[in-house]
Amino acid sequence: MCCRVKDGRIPLRNQSSISVVHAGAGASTTPLRHEGEYEVAQSDGTPGNSALRESVAALRDNPRATVLVIGGGINGIGTFRELALNGVDVALVERGDYVSGASSASSHMIHGGIRYLENGEFRLVNEGVHERNGLLKIAPHYVKPLQTTIPIYSTFSGILAAPLRFLTHKSGKPQERGALLIKVGLTLYDFFSRDGGTVPRHQFHGRKRSLNELPQLDPKIKYTATYFDASVHEPERLALDVLHDALIGGKKARAANYVEAVGADEKGVVLRDRESGEEFTFAADVVVNVSGPWTDFTNTALGTSTTFMGGTKGSHIVLDNPELVEACEGREMFFEHSDGRIVLIYPLKGRVMVGTTDIDADPTKPAVCTEEEIDYFFELVSHVFPAIPVNRSQIVFKFSGIRPLPRHDDEAPGFVSRDYRIEPSTLPGNGSPVLSLVGGKWTTFRALSEHLSNEVFTRIGVTRRVSTVKTAIGGGKGFPRTDASRAQWISQHRSSLSSARTGQLLERYGTRAKEVIEALVDGHDEALTFDKDFTTGEVRYLAQHESVVHLIDLVMRRTNHAFTGGLSRELLEELAEHTGAVLGWDDATRVSEVDATIAHLKEYNGVDVGGTSVQTPTAVPVS
Template sequence: MCCRVKDGCIPSRYQPSIWGGHTRTRHSTQHLRHEGEYEVAQSVGTPGSSSLRESVSALRDTPRATVLVIGGGINGIGTFRELALNGVDVALVERGDYVSGASSASSHMIHGGIRYLENGEFRLVNEGVHERNGLLKIAPHYVKPLQTTIPIYSTFSGILAAPLRFLTHKSGKPQERGALLIKVGLTLYDFFSRDGGVVPRHQFHGRKRSLNELPKLDPKIKYTATYFDASVHEPERLALDVLRDALVGGKKARAANYVEAVGTSEGGVLLRDRESGEEFAFQADVVVNVSGPWTDFTNTALGTTTKFMGGTKGSHIVLDNPELVEACEGREMFFEHSDGRIVLIYPLKGRVMVGTTDIEADPNEPAVCTEEEIDYFFDLVNHVFPSIPVTREQIVFKFSGIRPLPRHDDETPGFVSRDYRIEPSTLPGGKTPVLSLVGGKWTTFRALSEHLSNEVFKRIGVTRRVSTVKTAIGGGKGFPRTDASRAQWISQHRSGLSSARTGQLLERYGTRAQEVIEALADGHDEALDFDKDFTTGEIRYLAQRESVVHLIDLVMRRTNHAFTGGLSRELLEELAQHTGEVLGWDEAERAQEVDATIEHLKKYNGVDVGGTSVQAPTAVAAS
């Protein structure tokens, strides 16, 4: 007998996607009887004729592991890596694509969180700065120093409100920060950064010098403060590197995307492959729930009612505005609005990303950037760069996500703690421990994963034997850090490609580019007709090696095509053709994937795919 959550109790994030999930396979009807909040399956239908993916078969054929990780965002993948590299028999399942939930909607920043100082969260800031410095060293292919400038309009603003929030645990009224308060904050921030030796200390400049350096800034500013944090310009690819390190380094590590936990069975977890519809029981000594904003829903499916989560929505827009790109001078403009929300204007991949909002959100509903949020973003840009026009026609991509924050009462959303905690419980029957992660953010994923895995080690009687503090991630291993070493790497690994193309692959994959180059040499390879930045062989490599299941996985999380506005129907059809050659799609399935991707991009990302793609920035001929 198996117990599983009713479909009506599953939020939209957990409902079948617009790809249909089961549409390619016929299934027997499931006969269910209602029991309270759950439905008990009396007989499980036999799946159709479609064969299971290899990753799913590996779970079904050996339906047991010491640890089962539920959730394939950055914190779930990071925990999976910690356990795998320490020799633990561990399995991971993600109900969508890897890094497709909260982790896909980041601000692309790796930062200590200067404003958390005002909340008194010194532990979190210290950990964040330490992890920022560490990621600059172990993931240099994707994490880069980011010069950040704060425009300042007053000297003393916020000086009374900030101590009040600190003393009353964040209950004070938000107020825009003045120079004195920002100076104190940056001095403390430098103190926390003192051991890193990775980024320079902050600088303060008056109005005249500030406008000399950034002439498009609002002339009404009084000062600017400039400091360094870090950016992660390819967060999804960094997460895929972490996942790959776990699978390669862990002899007993298995992972599958598009597999969800839907209930309990035989003392374990009932898993469902969303592509075939097949369900099977999976046993584990410890279950780790790393479902982000949907942690409570996962616990409900596992038979326990929890109210841990209370996330907020954060939205961003991506603009094709060359004047704004130039005005930023390669740096991020970062400040805190009077309502307490973080505001950033950030040149990225030849575009400008503007964000973010901090709005109470219902995880039952899809997170979508609204027209009101866009108006808010335009007001912010005008606040910093009043002479630069921005219009809706310049928006090439917009995205939203729900932060996995702890449940909160009447706190202003922008001041809800970004720290994390681990909540223990058990599966029904009280024997199998369940560890639920509450909170967490991109910057601290490695430290968080280390702490979470340490809790697992206690429960399975294992001693840590491998530390990841200094372990390079994926293509960051041996990544050349100087122009001379980069030129040498390119010369040694060209294998018939041009230097420009080899350098492009190095920037895209880090030193893993060597594997891509070898794969390209093994088969027919030529530039795509509708995007000369990619080749047919590279697309086939991604489809074969990086767990692509749907076309949206490729354009959203394996490449930058969606983010930069570089998509057209013709390009999608071309990508579907080469991806389908690897995944076995017939003509009808290719058309279905293209149509579903277009629908998704329009509904959730504001992208109306026409007949011609936007010119991709900094294109390099693939040869």
């Protein structure tokens, strides 16, 4: 498909979107530290590791590709996969770790975006529910149905304000939406969800039945509305599966993290390995700038000044509160507070995640969850579950990210479009086309990547050979969907491991657990001393096969250790020992990696790692 360019822009046509997108390789000319970055000093005091990594050497030694993708968040990786599976010679670089920027700060939801109906973004909602239904089929190991309940306090509230918001895209006077308005919205949402998916239609219940099902709810409610969307419990791991598909399925696909675009010359884009400091020029027929909120900075580094982006900050906190977990009854509570903002209370991984905010943000500054936001979150919980106490001692993790939204003026943050557009330009040095992605949302990364890739195909004269609409992602291929098929898979693949351990790995990695099991059986493996749910062999496997460069990559994006509050200094030291054994760290590097990880977690995630081991929610025998 070819889109005609009008007034220098590619029009919205069959487009998709992404709600949270990763930072990508940005401009070194503007010193930035986004929330996914950190530096590790070597024993000689210089940043990073001096040895050139194999993935970087593969780019330097053959410094040319048909397409260069700048940005390793979910839609950069998704575009990389689309191109690779269609046989394109494509390279991807990411200035931090993969999915360490905005893509890592999602609400862990795969949803059509019911609130976008009020904004009039019907195309976006239609595409969102279509992609949600698709991901439930092609990524069933990480994307699951999510029952969602809206507590409702009035019947008619918001009826007059809603049309004004629709017409002006301004927030107006804050008002909760009443039952009638929510009923209309959910009926429309069901209509958009009719495309062959298995998601049930919404239900409305009165106060008596609502409190019978959810007895801890505020007794002042009048109704509840329940509908289904989907959750993605492991967004980072899903993105890594997408990356793995590209590298395995694309014969000419190369990718490297911790590599940034720092400039351009007559030959192409100048890249810098942030670990060794080495720079080299990389030539490409087409450059795709998928840097999320930092897109303008990447363009500046490449020699073109743009003002496309105007992101907003979204924050979340994670609570260790068993009473709140139980009160949710396995569902997400999704509602509008009296100030007009959409918020959620979401049981996840044995904890409860509460979010989110929508605040104008400066992408040159780190996104951090503030004390005011925490107070706001506690107010939200009390609004829904007034009898359940919450306090700061229960916070095990907090995180923030900047949404890659288009530049907006006086439009209220909550009404800024989550759709996207593609902005074409050229490299000043050699005239190669540059396609910059502006805006989007996580849910529709596959459709967005498909559309963006189609634009690339037009420019390089290639016809699409492979569709990813029904192509399983990573460990979703052959993933068992029933208890019987799950038991059969475990029996066939357990080898010398226990059924419980094999099942744990299946849930953690999907059917790619087969690769992990083979590595564990072939090598020395025993439970970690400070986390019995992980083994030494599993940690080494992740370090060796999943592009781990720093310890923070392992604890934030390859495992759940940070998110669930399961970290201690002893565990970090143990993880560094086994990771370092694979990556060749000396004693000084291991110490610096642990110290840097502790500092990062404290500054950005509110995690103060003490000297005492913290138990994870469950433990499974390793053999």
